[in-house]
Amino acid sequence: xxxxxxxxxxxxxxxxxxxxxxxxxxxxxxxxxxxxxxxxxxxxxxxxxxxxxxxxxxxxxxxxxxxxxxxxxxxxxxxxxxxxxxxxxxxxxxxxxxxxxxxxxxxxxxxxxxxxxxxxxxxxxxxxxxxxxxxxxxxxxxxxxxxxxxxxxxxxxxxxxxxxxxxxxxxxxxxxxxxxxxxxxxxxxxxxxxxxxxxxxxxxxxxxxxxxxxxxxxxxxxxxxxxxxxxxxxxxxxxxxxxxxxxxxxxxxxxxxxxxxxxxxxxxxxxxxxxxxxxxxxxxxxxxxxxxxxxxxxxxxxxxxxxxxxxxxxxxxxxxxxxxxxxxxxxxxxxxxxxx
Amino acid sequence: xxxxxxxxxxxxxxxxxxxxxxxxxxxxxxxxxxxxxxxxxxxxxxxxxxxxxxxxxxxxxxxxxxxxxxxxxxxxxxxxxxxxxxxxxxxxxxxxxxxxxxxxxxxxxxxxxxxxxxxxxxxxxxxxxxxxxxxxxxxxxxxxxxxxxxxxxxxxxxxxxxxxxxxxxxxxxxxxxxxxxxxxxxxxxxxxxxxxxxxxxxxxxxxxxxxxxxxxxxxxxxxxxxxxxxxxxxxxxxxxxxxxxxxxxxxxxxxxxxxxxxxxxxxxxxxxxxxxxxxxxxxxxxxxxxxxxxxxxxxxxxxxxxxxxxxxxxxxxxxxxxxxxxxxxxxxxxxxxxxxxxxx
Numbered sequence: 001x002x003x004x005x006x007x008x009x010x011x012x013x014x015x016x017x018x019x020x021x022x023x024x025x026x027x028x029x030x031x032x033x034x035x036x037x038x039x040x041x042x043x044x045x046x047x048x049x050x051x052x053x054x055x056x057x058x059x060x061x062x063x064x065x066x067x068x069x070x071x072x073x074x075x076x077x078x079x080x081x082x083x084x085x086x087x088x089x090x091x092x093x094x095x096x097x098x099x100x101x102x103x104x105x106x107x108x109x110x111x112x113x114x115x116x117x118x119x120x121x122x123x124x125x126x127x128x129x130x131x132x133x134x135x136x137x138x139x140x141x142x143x144x145x146x147x148x149x150x151x152x153x154x155x156x157x158x159x160x161x162x163x164x165x166x167x168x169x170x171x172x173x174x175x176x177x178x179x180x181x182x183x184x185x186x187x188x189x190x191x192x193x194x195x196x197x198x199x200x201x202x203x204x205x206x207x208x209x210x211x212x213x214x215x216x217x218x219x220x221x222x223x224x225x226x227x228x229x230x231x232x233x234x235x236x237x238x239x240x241x242x243x244x245x246x247x248x249x250x251x252x253x254x255x256x257x258x259x260x261x262x263x264x265x266x267x268x269x270x271x272x273x274x275x276x277x278x279x280x281x282x283x284x285x286x287x288x289x290x291x292x293x294x295x296x297x298x299x300x301x302x303x304x305x306x307x308x309x310x311x312x313x314x315x316x317x318x319x320x321x322x323x324x325x326x327x328x329x330x331x332x333x334x335x336x337x338x339x340x
Numbered sequence: 341x342x343x344x345x346x347x348x349x350x351x352x353x354x355x356x357x358x359x360x361x362x363x364x365x366x367x368x369x370x371x372x373x374x375x376x377x378x379x380x381x382x383x384x385x386x387x388x389x390x391x392x393x394x395x396x397x398x399x400x401x402x403x404x405x406x407x408x409x410x411x412x413x414x415x416x417x418x419x420x421x422x423x424x425x426x427x428x429x430x431x432x433x434x435x436x437x438x439x440x441x442x443x444x445x446x447x448x449x450x451x452x453x454x455x456x457x458x459x460x461x462x463x464x465x466x467x468x469x470x471x472x473x474x475x476x477x478x479x480x481x482x483x484x485x486x487x488x489x490x491x492x493x494x495x496x497x498x499x500x501x502x503x504x505x506x507x508x509x510x511x512x513x514x515x516x517x518x519x520x521x522x523x524x525x526x527x528x529x530x531x532x533x534x535x536x537x538x539x540x541x542x543x544x545x546x547x548x549x550x551x552x553x554x555x556x557x558x559x560x561x562x563x564x565x566x567x568x569x570x571x572x573x574x575x576x577x578x579x580x581x582x583x584x585x586x587x588x589x590x591x592x593x594x595x596x597x598x599x600x601x602x603x604x605x606x607x608x609x610x611x612x613x614x615x616x617x618x619x620x621x622x623x624x625x626x627x628x629x630x631x632x633x634x635x636x637x638x639x640x641x642x643x644x645x646x647x648x649x650x651x652x653x654x655x656x657x658x659x660x661x662x663x664x665x666x667x668x669x670x671x672x673x674x675x676x677x678x679x680x681x682x683x684x
Contacts, residue, residue: 006474055546083531085455089433093545095426095489095562097457097536097668104533112529112670114456114463117427118435125452129467136345136470150546154433191450195441202431206544208395208488209430212560214552222550224433330435332450 006135009181010127010338011074011142013304014066016059016172017295022049027166030157038166039293043272047169047296049152056148057092059172060085061105064146067174068106075176080108081140082133085115086126087147087172088299090154094206102146111144120268120328121191122147123173123300127324127336128189130177146174149299154203156223162201164236165224167269169296173304183318185339188255192247192333197235201226201329235331241270241277243333248282248325251335262337263320265289266306268327269297288315300326316340348469349519349681351413351480354406355643356399356510357633360391362490367504371495378504383610387507387634390488396429397436399510400486401443403639407482407512408444415444418514419478420471421451424464424638425485425510428492440484449482457666458606459529461485461511461638462674465662466527468515484512487637492541492562499564505607506562507634511642523681526592527662527674528585532577535669538570539563574669582616582663585673589661593675601658602678603627604644606665607635616663625653638664654678 023046028035038044068075083106085091085099092098099113116122116129123145130143148171155165177186205221206212216222226232244267252260265284267275269292279286290306292298298305303324310316318340325335363386368375379385390399400423408415423436430439437451456463461483468481488508493500515524541562543554550560564570590596597620605613607630617627628647630636636643641662648654656679664672 089427089435091545092547094541095428095457095492096540096545097455097666097670099456100531100533100668100670101536102533103531104536109532111531113531113533114454114460114670117423117453117455118437119433122452129452129471132467132471132474135474136472137466151433153546153549191452193438193441193450195438195447198435198438198442202434204431206550207429207431207434208390208491211491212544212550212555214555217550217552217555328435329433330438330451332435332438332452 006131007180008131008134008177008186010184011176011178011181012067012070014063014070014174015304015308016062016066018048018051018054018170020049020051021046031166032158041271042167043291043293044167044296045293047167048171050150050170054150054170055092056087056090056150057096057098057101060087060098060146060148060174061102063172063174064102064106064144067176071176075142077107078110079142080111080144082143083108083111083113084126084129084143084145085147086122086145086300088119088149088151089117090151108144118328118332119330120299121326121332121334123303124324124326124334124336127177127186131186134179141179143177144174147300148172149301151299154224156220159220159223161226161229162224164271167297169298171298171301171305173301175304183340187337187339188251189336190247190250190254192243194243194331197331200228200232237273240327240331241274242281244325244327245278245281247333247335248323251323251337255337257321257337260321262323263288264310264316264322265325266303266310266322267325268302299328302326345473347518348472348515348524350522350524350676351514351516351519352407352410353513353642353645354403354410355639355646356402358388358391358394358508360389361386362389367495371504372498373501373504384505384631384634386632387490387505388509389490390508394488394508396426396486396488397439400425400484400512401440403510404440404444404482404484404512407514411514413480413514415446416448417480418446418449418482420481421446421449422464422468422481422483423451423453424460424483426487426489426637427455428489429486456670457668458637459664459666459670459672462641462662462664462672463529465515465524466674469524472517479517481515482512483515485638486510487639489562489637494558494561497561497563499567500562503562505634507636509636509639511639513642519681521680523677525675525677526589527672528588528592529670529672530581530585531668531670535570535574538565539667540565579616581671583619585671586661586663589673589675595659597621599659600661601626602648602654602660604641604660604662606640606663628653656680
């Protein structure tokens with residue numbers, strides 16, 4: 001697709017996961033759900049929980065340092081031309097330009113930087129922007145994506161309307177992409193948005209509509225709010241998995257691999273019913289993906305965590321076709337096809 | 341240097357200006373800074389503040405509707421929306437691109453939000469141009485921005501004196517593949533994270549959640565942690581980094597400083613504005629100080645361009661230089677060949 005001359009590949013990646021876990025039993029106790037329901041309906045056995053210093057940008061820095069180390073000398077900090085924040089909107093500070101903080105922490109002094117702001121899909125948006133920066137600007141050869149997520153701070157465990165967010169977990173992830181890197185080549189990408197869902201999930205307090213005040217800061221308004229819970233349930237159950245399957249299909253089309261079954265699908269965390277719908281729509285076997293049931297949902301980092309698991313298990317080999325696929329509040333969908 | 345690459349230009353643009361102001365006298369009465377210092381030493385007279393309904397994304401949408409009208413495009417012509425406005429918006433953890441799509445009926449588009457503080461719109465124009473070069477499926481990109489960080493300024497905070505002019509407003513533009521006019525040339529960005537801890541909102545993020553106590557401690561405001569240190573470090577670097585960005589953007593586009601006809605400059609204090617314009621050899625009528633608007637964040641370059649058209653400061657064929665910077669800290673410069681695209 002697009003500019004045929006510009007080939008971009010993933011050189012390395014890094015992941016930071018907190019050591020501690022929260023189990024389905026513990027979540028059950030806090031949420032009022034049965035532990036069995038958390039496993040059967042939400043698909044969760046356990047998830048990571050943040051340690052005292054596990055903040056989004058801080059974790060992303062750890063992952064970025066890992067990615068540099070994992071490049072095995074191929075990428076030094078001075079080689080990085082652009083740093084992109086690919087984490088969630090909720091960061092260490094309000095309105096913090098996280099990418100420039102990360103640039104400083106990893107000593108990428110020659111880079112310039114900006115943040116991608118969004119929910120759940122920003123790693124894939126980052127891969128796309130990295131490719132497009134390299135295609136459009138000959139001075140950009142190496143891009144670092146780094147993101148952290150800790151949206152769990154924004155989930156009220158007792159709110160039945162946001163039960164689907166209970167798997168939300170905590171981590172940092174980073175990817176280094178390079179022009180003309182022959183392995184892990186990005187073949188095609190696609191993105192979809194359902195704008196009619198734009199107002200269906202958000203954190204009410206702390207924006208310009210309800211500015212932080214002594215009357216609202218210690219209320220439920222500090223957590224994710226779903227104004228139309230039945231509409232959301234229907235959307236999550238029916239439309240979301242179909243849109244995810246659609247964006248995966250489009251990315252394969254754009255990669256020139258229409259109808260091809262990927263060797264591995266590095267997909268965001270989904271509830272078991274949603275997963276089943278996506279996999280059957282694409283006719284992909286469950287062993288070609290990972291449920292992340294013992295890790296939880298890490299927003300934009302899910303795709304990196306899933307990829308790492310498959311590489312470690314030996315599912316992904318040289319030449320494998322891997323699809324990375326994500327979705328998040330917005331609702332937005334994104335997928336990228338990679339040839340390993 | 342980017343031969344055989346697709347061309348892109350600004351098809352249309354618009355701003356949204358709020359109907360409410362704080363003037364120097366009002367701000368003086370609510371701060372430790374006398375009106376005379378605001379007017380004569382810092383150099384501005386008043387700034388826009390939000391009125392009822394003037395929320396961040398809502399203002400960007402108002403400007404975007406006008407930009408769509410001026411462009412004469414149909415909603416289905418937009419392939420991509422880039423939100424380049426502030427992330428302090430109506431709600432938290434709420435992507436803005438889909439909201440812009442929803443309100444404008446842009447059902448065929450996709451969207452993402454980007455953020456480099458007050459440098460974002462210039463960076464977004466560069467990004468849009470690069471995406472058009474990279475991807476044949478992208479023809480029309482709507483960039484929308486809104487800004488109301490005036491909310492975060494505590495007039496009583498001495499450390500925020502250099503930010504008293506933070507204002508509110510919206511802006512938007514449409515970047516089009518093979519646009520018949522206003523061709524986007526090359527740009528250059530620098531960022532330096534040694535300033536990344538200087539200016540921040542102390543509470544409300546993951547490090548320090550917002551509580552009643554934090555509010556009572558006045559930790560919901562943008563402040564400068566190391567005012568003296570930042571001033572020393574920034575003054576040395578800021579003007580020189582801007583000049584590096586400008587010279588590199590000119591060099592990449594095949595021009596020199598003397599070729600610049602108009603500078604669409606971010607709002608800074610008047611003395612810094614004048615100093616930079618002098619360094620570039622620009623006369624007062626080749627730029628526009630936004631002293632009766634205040635700092636509209638990442639909207640400033642489009643606001644300056646609008647003033648330039650109103651006041652006949654820019655003509656067809658002129659080389660327009662957009663200059664921005666963002667807390668954190670980033671510097672950006674981008675060149676646009678204004679008027680009909682005659683090829684180069």
